[in-house]
Amino acid sequence: MSLDPCKVQLTADGRLKHFLTTEGLSKELLTEILDTADSFISTQERDVKKVPLLRGKTVVNLFFENSTRTRATFELAAKRLSADILNLDIARSSASKGETLMDTLWNLEAMYSDMFVVRHGDSGAAHFIAEQVTPHVAIINAGDGRHAHPTQAMLDMLTIRRHKGGIEGKIVAIVGDILHSRVARSQIHALRTLGAAEVRVIGPGTLLPHNIENLGCNVFYRMEEGLKDCDVVIMLRLQKERMQSALLPSESEFFKLYGLTEDKLRLAKPDAIVMHPGPINRGVEIDSTVADGAQSVILNQVSYGIAVRMAVMAMAMSGQQQEKNERNGEGA
Amino acid sequence: MSLPNIETLFTALNADLSRYLAEQSIQNPLFVGIRTGGVWVAERLQHSLALQGDLGVLDISFHRDDFSYIGLHPEVKGSELPESIEDRHIILVDDVIMSGRTIRAAMNELFDFGRPASISLVCLLDVGRRELPIQPDLCGAVLSLQEGQHVKLTGPSPLALTLA
């Protein structure tokens, strides 16, 4: 029997031992992640950016989907924690030869790694791996299908906290292809837990999932209504394939209706910030002037990404270690 | 056993530190306190000696040697050093020195920031039980505790010593 994916990632006393989803985590725990990330931000400004926390540990980047950027930030985060890191591009190796996920895992376990950072095209993949892998190996979800991208959501939360003073009481709009977005789902859970006043999703009917309100957000089909008085505007990336699957007519119509221009941004609060998980499609979801403008914090998001990933990796490794000690203590 | 009077300790330490700085010809020392007790002691010393400059704060959580045993401390607050430590004479301050591991971690962390000219260690109390070859340059008092006893500095105001 599978356990609730939210509970599977916690130790008996509520500490993080995997990081699979933001859903179901307490406000205290999410805040602890942000606080820890904050302290790592300061370490990144020093001459020597490394801290020895994960020295001697082996981290494996297990990417079943291509992603240079996310993988690079995880690699950097692991290195700055002084861990040894191995990059496995499964997209090009065994899985494409027909090896099952289970077989891939069994082969990898022989390498005695302490942590897997997993990105996979199937929703629930990180959870599946966390259930199947030997005990005391931490799993960090770098994105599974359309289900979750918790580290991205947390770096987005950190960005909002640093630039708007906090998430409590804020009105946050997420715009674009919500249907295919794992980032959006993770953001919605985190925003709700951290006390956002309102979470809005804005997009055409074809790109909004069935019953999305059930996650705790309000649905808008027009930017003009959805952006009014927002404190934060998060633009999502639109993939080209959507135009080919009878979901959208064209990029230009999408930009006309949902692209963030200076005019549309004026509907939000004057000190609203503009965010984007990247990479941005200029002229499709966001205008260049806005992307490069004063209200944009897109480049900051990237720098916070390393600190957030360092934080969850350190916390998850710590939780696994504590569980291991308890188990050994019981056996002794 | 009874704890020494904290004011007496500070009076003695002030005098010792003042003399020490003069002897070492240290003119612009950088006070760096180790969270949390060391920061309070450092603040007090810096104030008493009427020395200018911001106080450095070290949170050694990321440099501890016991991550494999107890994991990450849940309340990491981060370190803040006000300026570059390159070529500075650092007065590293902690409230209680016991095994010496905290000081080892603190020095490792300081060197991540840069290369100081010197580090002098000032502690309010030395309770022995060293596990590493690290000794304070200046110390308020030496105590010997019974097995299982610990001394704690509470604060920030008033500062007080308690036995646990």
Added chain:
Amino acid sequence: MSSLAILNARLLDPSAQLDSTQNLLVENGRIAAIGALIPAHVVEHIDAQGQWLIPGLIDLGANLGSAGNIPSEAKAALQGGFTHVCALPDASPVLDNAALVQAWVEKAAKAGQAKVLPLGALTQGLVGEQLASMVGLMETGCVALSNARAPFKNSYVLRRVMEYAATYGIPIFIAPDDASLSGAGCMHEGKVATRLGLTGVPRSAETIALSQALLLIQQTGVRAHISQISCARSLQLLQRAREDGIAVTADTPLANLIYTDEDVVGFNSQFNVRPVLRSEVDRQALLAAVNEGELAISSNHRPHDVAAKKATFADAQPGMSMFDGFLPMALTLVAKGELKLAALLNALSALPAQVLGMTHGLKVGNEFSAVLYQPDAVHRYRRSELASKGRNSPLAGQTLQGEVKAAFVAGERVF
């Protein structure tokens, strides 16, 4: 064949208005008498005190996988309460030619467990384009022909398939599914799918295909049974069709009466099935239809090995192994008050018998196919001891009350 007397069993056959503890006499494979007195010459007695004697369950759709699986699956079916099992044609290889059907029929006879009734394919290879040799399939032993949920290329092909079958009075089983709408969906399109980020199958994938099938059934006059429905809306469409004079029967898998999309919590691949498990609203509507006597129940048994389910949800093979513990599992719905006992038993034997045009039930003169059920027995379904080859049983590791203790097929005691 000799005589056999079953004594002191509670004889339960709602279709024969039978629910009483009496003796039953079998002679030459048929029910000779129901009553108190058993003639002296009868040598073989079974004392079934505390047990129920019910007509053997008839399964309108199970996927046995391949001819090689027949022995184990037919045995598992029997132990689950089925004396007759309709085998779906989406096996390896597809049952679309007489030679294959012949092999199945022989293999089933040799196994001597539950009677395996092959369902032949409606189209060649189940590709949905060319007609299969329907008459040949029926003559070799198929009881009906099915699409096994495989789509038809277009309405034109479906029309011709039905017209051809109608010509020869061949009954067809249609499991409705619009492939363009179900797409890559692996669970019900709803709140749970949105939360889990899994692609869903909308209800319209079933209701649109069902509407298409019903209209063509009306146009062609073919004898049709609708297999494996999952939606409340489908029940409404069937009701409307019956009111319009279209004589059509339907069944739903047992799993869809017990589980819903909420059971997919934690990405449990055990609950990756087709038709998908829908919402509680749909489940309640299906239960009501069974209680009204309007809906039969099938097993939708689909055995898989461990590896098939040890994958991410979307990647896992769909299907549940249902034969092990089937009858006790079905009876939990009665214990919970969700189904009436009479309605459940009818849905599992009398209605399927009608669909297949079989004479079935505890009536004097009928062939004796029945099972003895011990309601207070307790059985633990250990994964290593399951009768089916399928390791994807929802009961694995669980303990259930009630067990089939004996089964008779055409007068012969099989276990």
